[in-house]
Amino acid sequence: MVPDIIPANFINTIVVGRKANSLAHSLIEMLLASRAQVHVIDCAIRLRGYQIAEATRGLDFFALHNITIQRAFTPYQLLDLLTSISASSVKSNQHSRINIFLAPSKQFFDGDVKKDERIHLLKILTQKLERLVQMNIPFVFSESTPKDDATYLQYLVNLQKIGKVIQIPNMITQKNGGIYGQDDHSLLSANPITG
Numbered sequence: 264m265v266p267d268i269i270p271a272n273f274i275n276t277i278v279v280g281r282k283a284n285s286l287a288h289s290l291i292e293m294l295l296a297s298r299a300q301v302h303v304i305d306c307a308i309r310l311r312g313y314q315i316a317e318a319t320r321g322l323d324f325f326a327l328h329n330i331t332i333q334r335a336f337t338p339y340q341l342l343d344l345l346t347s348i349s350a351s352s353v354k355s356n357q358h359s360r361i362n363i364f365l366a367p368s369k370q371f372f373d374g375d376v377k378k379d380e381r382i383h384l385l386k387i388l389t390q391k392l393e394r395l396v397q398m399n400i401p402f403v404f405s406e407s408t409p410k411d412d413a414t415y416l417q418y419l420v421n422l423q424k425i426g427k428v429i430q431i432p433n434m435i436t437q438k439n440g441g442i443y444g445q446d447d448h449s450l451l452s453a454n455p456i457t458g
Contacts, residue, residue, distance in 0.1 A: 274361075275396055277404035277422050280431030284309050287363055287405035292318040295326040300360040302348075303332045306341060307366035309407070338370045338384045345391040352400050362395075362402040368418060372410060382414055389421045396425055 278286060288311055294301045296319065303310055310332060319326035335341040341364075348362060371381050371388070395402055404422075419428050 274401045274403065275426040276429050277406055277419070277426070278429045278431055279406045279419070281407060282431045283405045284365060284407035286431060287365060287403065288314060290403065291315055291330070291363060294361055295319050295329055296322060298324070298326070298329065301330045302360050302362045303330065304341070304344060304362060304364045304367070305332060305334045306336070306364060307369040308334075309365040309405075335367075336370065338376060338381075338388075341367055341370060342384065342387055342391060345388070345395070348400060349391070349394055349398060352398060360401075362400065364402065364404045366407060367404055368406055368410070368415065371418075372412065372415065378414065382417075385414065385418045385421070389418070389425065392422070393425050 291301055291303065292315060295315070312332075315330070316327060333344060335344050367388075368385075370376070371385055376384070392402070422428055
């Protein structure tokens with residue numbers, strides 16, 4: 264079960280924008296503070312572990328005991344990991360762990376992956392995500408570096424069929440005479456972001 268602290272429109276989504284990685288870290292911190300189980304899949308060495316440790320240091324319980332971290336450095340590792348997440352969820356019959364993927368598409372757009380292979384692998388990725396949604400396994404994808412590429416844009420369109428794509432603005436517009444939502448916590452809690 265996803266904690267109430269997380270807005271429903273941030274679950275089973277892909278968050279895109281320069282602040283997406285920062286927002287994902289704030290989300291991780293909030294989840295850990297609410298005693299949620301978090302599984303981070305770091306696909307591009309984006310995890311800032313020290314920041315998370317510092318943010319949870321003052322809590323009256325060992326929040327870091329509720330986080331697991333895996334890395335996937337190739338598209339094939341990521342696809343295998345998604346299969347493992349589905350299989351372990353079936354075995355344990357638990358859907359309480361929230362999976363947060365940091366920069367998952369980066370590996371698909373690596374120079375070693377040819378265009379036809381990239382298109383095929385992204386299609387498989389989308390199918391695996393669709394399976395997670397069908398199984399009620401919560402996830403958030405964080406894509407902090409949007410790509411100006413037709414294949415990437417099609418990937419986002421395909422993801423919209425599964426869940427929601429949320430474009431994080433670089434700066435939230437003024438509200439009540441001041442800049443509002445400059446930090447990630449206020450962005451998560453006060454701004455109704457729609458896809």
